[in-house]
Amino acid sequence: MSPLFPALAARSQRPALRFGDRALTHAELADAAGSLARRLAGERRVAIWATPTLGTAVGVVAALLAGVPVVPVNPRSGERELAHIARDSAPTLVLAEPGVTLPPALAALPRLDTDAGTGAGEEAPEVFTEPSPEAPALIVYTSGTTGPPKGAVLPRRALTSTLDALADAWQWTADDVLVHALPLFHVHGLILGILGPLRRGGSVTHLGRFDTAGVARELSSGATMLFGVPTMYHRIAEALADDPALAEALAGARLLVSGSAALPVHDHRRIAAATGRRVVERYGMTETLMNTSVRADGEPRAGTVGVPLHGVELRLVDESGAAVEKYDGESVGEIQVRGPNLFTEYLNRPDATEAAFTDGWFRTGDMAIRDPDGYVRIVGRKATDLIKSGGYKIGAGEIENVLLEHAGVREAAVTGEPDPDLGERIVAWIVPAHPEAPPTEQELADHVAGQLAAHKRPRTVRYLDALPRNDMGKIMKRALHG
Structure with a gap:
């Protein structure tokens, strides 16, 4: 062996x-x-x-x-x-x-x-x-x-x-x-960042703590790949305009990889414009390790997590458990996967292990759509990011990406809350780029309606100094409330 x-x-x-x-x-x-x-x-x-x-x-x-x-x-x-x-x-x-x-x-x-x-x-x-x-x-x-x-x-x-x-x-x-x-x-x-290079026979340099100067130094000194989370790439995007050495270092990298949460499209665009390099996104979970990725030889399309990896089977299912067969960039379903990348069990929790699977497929709880060429776009978590409003099923992620394209928005999260008429109304949580002059609720609603369908516009906007995040930079939506 x-x-x-x-x-x-x-x-x-x-x-x-x-x-x-x-x-x-x-x-x-x-x-x-x-x-x-x-x-x-x-x-x-x-x-x-x-x-x-x-x-x-x-x-x-x-x-x-x-x-x-x-x-x-x-x-x-x-x-x-x-x-x-x-x-x-x-x-x-x-x-x-x-x-x-x-x-x-x-x-x-x-x-x-x-x-x-x-x-x-x-x-x-x-x-x-x-x-x-x-x-x-x-x-x-x-x-x-x-x-x-x-x-x-x-x-x-x-x-x-x-x-x-x-x-x-x-x-x-x-x-x-x-x-x-x-x-x-x-x-x-640990697994991708340390064990990955060791399995390949290559090497890894760990910075200890993230800072853009360290990234620039290492990429300028022979490093070929950078792994990060969206918070790190956001800081890189913010620094690029005033740091030509950082832009040059990133331009020389072979591969820039972001994961653990969606990288906002506007950060993708800022990095690409300044460096000529596009960030590759991948999608995985603790229980499944990696499921999909944009390939190095594929199109690095912002807002997607690419295609299923070799050996991974992926399907979308609707609320009844029926397969969502359409590759139309619109039809939403829960991602389910199976393959050798899956975990064995939850330790001491046979009940939770059984509940996590259906007919051998692991139920990720993530909602997605698929483009005609098979690229997967995650639109949110089933529990917190699938909003049912006015008879429509809406993924929070696509609204968040559009909000982040607005010049007056620094951070954004979208949730649903009960509404007697719509079932759920769309709520936008905004950290303004300029707190002294935040964009108005109507301005943001019109901005979303102009880019997406009108029913996807936020009906309520709440302003914050910062979004609650965990150690990995993921927004903790359960901590958001009216």
């Missing part, structure tokens, strides 16, 4: 990981992670205090080499959430950087420091047996918006199938150097 990380097994001398002034080649990582993996052998499950550090990357690789499922823990989690994750996942020990003080929920567990030294010379390099493709690799906890977070059990075949499908879609090779500043406790930052 082929190894998860071929370049480690081959002891490649090429660069693998760099965090600040700390760096390891693939051979050095094989030594450091191998040394730690020997100490993890036989553990049932381990947690890792997932700071954006070299030690976190070494600890995760070590657990994967040892065939021990690893639970990445968000260091910004609150006490109640930490206690739930520790109780639910029941790790037999916790990995952490030396010197880090752990919170009470984890401090009671046996601890092993993640030594990011090479480990060379301690023992002869060990050849680890690759576990079954169905063996659990990671247990990643969801955001828990409707209850306590659920642990999605991701098998090794989900990791390999997603990373190999992205290699195909993005023409990702060992020659690529990735730069990012994403947290390492979730799919985007």
